[in-house]
Amino acid sequence: MARSTRTLLVGLAVVGAGILLAALRVNPYVYFAGYVILQYVVMATAWNILGGYAGYVNFGTPAFFALGAYTAVFLIQSTRAPLPVLILAGGLVSGLLGLGIGYLTLRLRGVFFSIATLALSIVLQTMIINWEYVGGSRGLSVIRPSGPPFGSYVTFLFAVMVLLSVMAVTVARFIERSWVGRGLAALRDNEEAAECMGVPTLRLKLFATTVSGVLLGVAGAPFPYYVTFVEPTSAFNLDYAVNALAMPMIGGTTSWVGPVIGAVLLGTAQQLATVTISSEMNLFIVGVVLVAFVVLAPEGIVGLVRRVRGR
């Protein structure tokens, strides 16, 4: 009990610090960059619930993210719904997609699952391209609602993202510490053995894919207001897939801290590279760092730290 209270306090403190930072109004670029980094914290954490805990590598991250974003676009177009509604709806729709993907794991494991998720992303993108109401292939510009609760709209979105990332990390941490996390770890290591030991593998997998989908959709829902112009190529960008996968891999996939460390490090490095060198360079960095970590330090930074401590 004391422990969960402490977690709650730490979470609240982070949210408070975020809002304080938003109220400080330093250089606006800080919020722009910070939003992207926090968005990656949410995405990396969401990816890790399925990829790290359950061992199902999802290449379809852009599908879930863009589905969240396009659900928001649809609601903005049709009803001009407020931001909290957009976030809830985005999470709900992406969560349903996650549930569907979960049933796919009945037949597809390992590599085949990964390729199927990649295929899913492209099929969804084609459907969005051909759906004129949400902008089709040309894209759609979205007008931000006037009068955010505080600061400029970007600082407001930044604060929202702080809240969302704290929420995502809390969910991941809770899953990791509960019997659900242990069940997922069991099926990651050997699905047949876990099933034989009485672990409800299907229910756990469905739970993991759904939660992962919800969080990715939630990360995508504020996206239209952030960029103010949504088009399929950027929303379904495969860069999200490699980033959402590289960040937990670099940080460490077995613990909730891993994706956060990875997202903050890699996200910051990319923001710096985009400003100082070129935007293509940042993907190159991701690729090289990803391959280097997978080959040399498969346990990620968390694993490295543990090894040093263990000695």
Next chain:
Amino acid sequence: MVAGLLLGGFYAAVSLGVSLIFGLLDIANIAQPAFVILGSYAAYVMNSSFGLDAILTGLLFTPVFYVLGAVVYRLYYGSFERRGEESLRGLVFFFGVLFIIEVSLSLKYGVDYRLVEAAYIGKSIDLGGVGIAFRLLVPCLVGLAMTLALHLFLSRTFYGRAVMAVSQDRLALRLMGADPVRIKTIAFGVGIAAASLAGALLITIAPVVPSTDRDYIGRMFAITVLGGMGSIAGTLVAAVILGVAESLMSTFFGPSWSLAVSFGILLVALAVRPAGLLGR
């Protein structure tokens, strides 16, 4: 329809490498399309600076790609396969390789469309009222030749048979006195070498940008899965099916839908019949 058939021959050429590496060796080389694009750029560079024919370049570069493939496999083997943790980390490894190749190309050559020039591009012959563009015919013929060559390699030569054996029973192969790792290195090298030629064909058919590889991930794996994981004849059949399906789709519904065909077929094939059309 005819264009679809011709496209099918070309798709077979593109997918042979995946069929060999993923289907037979069971290595999830998701970076294969990037190697194909690398082949396209090799063809482009040689064509624009020396005026060399694209397909000839593709052929000339096969040894280079073979060595490249062998090196990549050794790295993969040393880091993952020997430790027995190949499937997931290996997949991530190749995903990283895909991005490294793609971004290196766009850093070096930019994101403009590149194309090659050859005497036969733009010409066509008339067969009973149906015009057939050499631009499509030549890649199709080369693709068929490659399919045949790989089939002969696998069924007639010692190394080819050893590759088939390694996919079935590694221990038995070792008892026969052949080294599985060496055989796999050879097969991986051949698969990547096929990408060199396939890349040359690709740039003959249409202009190429570094990110073209993303479109081909789905096609390649759809064809390999549909064809039955490593069956060379199945690959050809599946490639033709996909080629025809795509060109019909693009005629009736517009070109923006044609990419979804391959991925749609892939999803259905994976969900309904993972063993493929001509599966074992």
